[in-house]
Amino acid sequence: MASQGKCSLPALYLYVACMLLLFSWKTNSLSETEALLKWKENFDNQSIFKSWVIPAQSNSTTASPCQWRGISCNDAGTVTEINLSFTGLTGTLQNLDFSSFLNLLRLDLKTNKLSGSVPSNIGLLSKLQFLDLSTNDLNGTLPLSLANLTQVYELDISRNNIVGEIDARLFPDGTGQSRTGLIGFKNFLLQENQLGGRIPEEIGNSKLLTLIALDGNFLTGPIPACLGNLSSLSILRVAVYQLTGQIPANIGTLNNLTDVRLFANELTGLVPEELGNLSSLTVLHLAENNFSGHLPQEVCRGGKLVNFSASFNSFTGPVPISLRDCQSLYRVRLEYNQLTGILDRDFGVYPNLTYMDLSYKKLHGEVSPKWGQRQKLTLLKIAGNSIGGSIPDEITSLSQLVELDLSSNQLSGKLPEQIGNLTKLSFLSLENNNISGQILEGIRRLSDLGSLDLSRNRLSGGIPYQIEDCNNLQNLNLSHNQLNGKIPYQIGNLVALQALDFSYNSLSGEIPSQFAKLATLENLNLSHNNLTGTIPASLSNMVSLRSISLSHNSLEGPLPDGSVFSSSNSDAFANNKDLCGEIRGLRPCNDVSSTGKGSGSKKNRLVLIVVPIVSVLFLSFVLVGIFLLIRRRNLRKVSKDGYNSRGEKSFSLWYFNRKIVYEDIVKATNNFDQMYSIGIGGSGKVYKAEIEDGNVFAI
């Protein structure tokens, strides 16, 4: 021991001092074995600690812990590593006497159930190089003594419930003379906690930083300009915050930057053109801020860009030219901006592209046959642009495609002949174009299809009965076309349907009684057609039906009993041949005025006038009451779900509470596991997410 070496010096005072030191060390510090056993007492007999026992022939002073599970020692038999990661440890750190582990290099307790705070004496681990307490339930603030861990190169306390601010004193003071501060650290991970306040400027004094991950906290203020001084910085993740201000221009000088995620903040202004100079850039995620101006034109100069997202901002000007030859791309999201461009000039053939959303921008041009070469695409959305021409048949060779949305463009021509080849398709929207011709029976092969929207086109001919094979359909909208012929009764086999809209066509014949099998249907719209006959009485079995519209047809006879038929407004049945029923605005089926002929006396006539008026008044009173009640309930539901008719529900949620989105939703849906998918909405899959406070969201 070093202190004993010094004690051999002749000077008496030194000897005395050394004895005192030794004495105090002996009394104050437990041996490593004792300290570990004392900590173990904290954890009522968890099986991880089975090996943490003292052999019969020794005692806690003599026994070595080096063979215990999770403990590693150096050659001298001193503990250098405690690694109990992924062991289900449930307890606190409070009874771990850090003063006993002066040679500890690595402490790894990630992914357990540790609670309580990070003890303030953790700074005693003065040789520590690696500290990982991530994915636990630790709370409280970051102890200032962390600043004593000058040797630490990785500090990871992410995914806990740490509150408070990131203290500027955790970092060196910038004079170069600092004795404390996280001088040596390279990886700084605190994402998904509850930290507030600003990112301190002093972070720029930890010159070796290569990774900063602070996503999913409540940080405010600007991105510190001093980050531009961290020349080794490779990964910068400060997403899902309330950061304001602009991106510091000098960030564009950090040549080693590979991964920059700034999404879901409140950043404004221009994105520095210099970001295009970063030759190693693989991820640039700028979505959901309020950036304006042009995108960096050379964003793919390095040829390594894999994931580029700028969606939901106010970018203007042209689509970056360097995207055209950016072969490395996997994901591109530029939707909801004012970017201009020509589809086939500005986007190349990307062999690895899986996800491309170019919706709601100002793109012109056509979908050329070369789109069929992007063989790995799973999602393609170019909705809300000015794309013309027809849909090339080649697009049906995108065998991995799950979502295709070309809605609200100026597409004409016919549906691709081989549309049935897109067998993985789960979402197809071609709504609001000028597509003509027939709905092909090949559509039957799209058996995974959850949502099919071909509305607002010029489709003609009949509805192919083979559509019954698409038996996962939840949303079927063929409205506003020129479809004619009968409604195939096989539609009744689409038992997963929740919304069915055939309105504004020229469909004739009767409403198939097989519709009664649509037990989960909530919205049915057959209005503005040429349907005849009576409404099948069996439709009163459609228990889920919340809204129905049959107006502007040639239907006759009584409304079926109960359910939606008695709660609807008469507008839902207006302009038909002769419908009757017990709702206001509709002729009652046992119409007194037509059956009560020859009622003689004045008194009888009075009854005939007064009774209907009173009953109608009474009935309408009740109906208005019910209507208001339902409306209020629906309104409340709508606002809670953050749901709007365009299906941009997830979106309002982002803005409603980002913390919820980033952490709880991902957690609640198990990272958007298919298991939690409850359907297909206007903007994609809908997931059910039950977050910890019990609220259930559709996202």
Ligand SMILES: *[C@@H]1O[C@H](CO)[C@@H](O)[C@H](O)[C@H]1NC(C)=O
């Ligand atoms: C742990 O186990 C020992 C014996 O197996 C028992 O005496 C002790 O009460 C247990 N402690 C707890 C907290 O369960």
Ligand SMILES: *[C@@H]1O[C@H](CO)[C@@H](O)[C@H](O)[C@H]1NC(C)=O
């Ligand atoms: C442990 O054992 C050693 C020798 O085997 C002995 O000197 C010492 O006093 C014991 N310590 C305790 C705390 O029992």
Ligand SMILES: *[C@@H]1O[C@H](CO)[C@@H](O)[C@H](O)[C@H]1NC(C)=O
């Ligand atoms: C701790 O152990 C786990 C596996 O048991 C391992 O993945 C991890 O790298 C170890 N941590 C350190 C710091 O060596």
Ligand SMILES: *[C@@H]1O[C@H](CO)[C@@H](O)[C@H](O)[C@H]1NC(C)=O
């Ligand atoms: C931290 O967690 C512990 C144990 O779960 C709890 O007793 C304590 O109240 C929490 N402290 C704060 C500030 O939330």
Ligand SMILES: *[C@@H]1O[C@H](CO)[C@@H](O)[C@H](O)[C@H]1NC(C)=O
């Ligand atoms: C750092 O450690 C020294 C002793 O080594 C102690 O006096 C000081 O308070 C510690 N600093 C912090 C910030 O904990």
Ligand SMILES: *[C@@H]1O[C@H](CO)[C@@H](O)[C@H](O)[C@H]1NC(C)=O
């Ligand atoms: C960057 O470092 C230089 C010198 O190292 C210093 O003068 C400057 O103030 C630092 N900039 C920021 C923003 O911290």
Ligand SMILES: *[C@@H]1O[C@H](CO)[C@@H](O)[C@H](O)[C@H]1NC(C)=O
């Ligand atoms: C940038 O990265 C390269 C390769 O990883 C490395 O050799 C170089 O030292 C880094 N530059 C800086 C300034 O850290």
Ligand SMILES: *[C@@H]1O[C@H](CO)[C@@H](O)[C@H](O)[C@H]1NC(C)=O
């Ligand atoms: C970016 O690259 C261009 C061309 O290589 C160069 O002229 C410009 O100075 C660079 N900008 C920065 C900030 O490095």
Ligand SMILES: *[C@@H]1O[C@H](CO)[C@@H](O)[C@H](O)[C@H]1NC(C)=O
């Ligand atoms: C975004 O910035 C524009 C000006 O660039 C401003 O008009 C608009 O209100 C901002 N939007 C939000 C949501 O802050």
Ligand SMILES: *[C@@H]1O[C@H](CO)[C@@H](O)[C@H](O)[C@H]1NC(C)=O
């Ligand atoms: C496409 O992906 C493969 C496999 O991941 C990879 O080897 C290849 O380099 C990628 N192509 C491009 C152009 O990046």
Ligand SMILES: *[C@@H]1O[C@H](CO)[C@@H](O)[C@H](O)[C@H]1NC(C)=O
């Ligand atoms: C569609 O699939 C058939 C065979 O399943 C194949 O012969 C045809 O070439 C495919 N069409 C396209 C456009 O890929």
Ligand SMILES: *[C@@H]1O[C@H](CO)[C@@H](O)[C@H](O)[C@H]1NC(C)=O
């Ligand atoms: C409805 O059907 C009748 C005859 O069945 C036909 O005369 C009429 O033109 C049709 N109306 C529409 C809008 O198709």
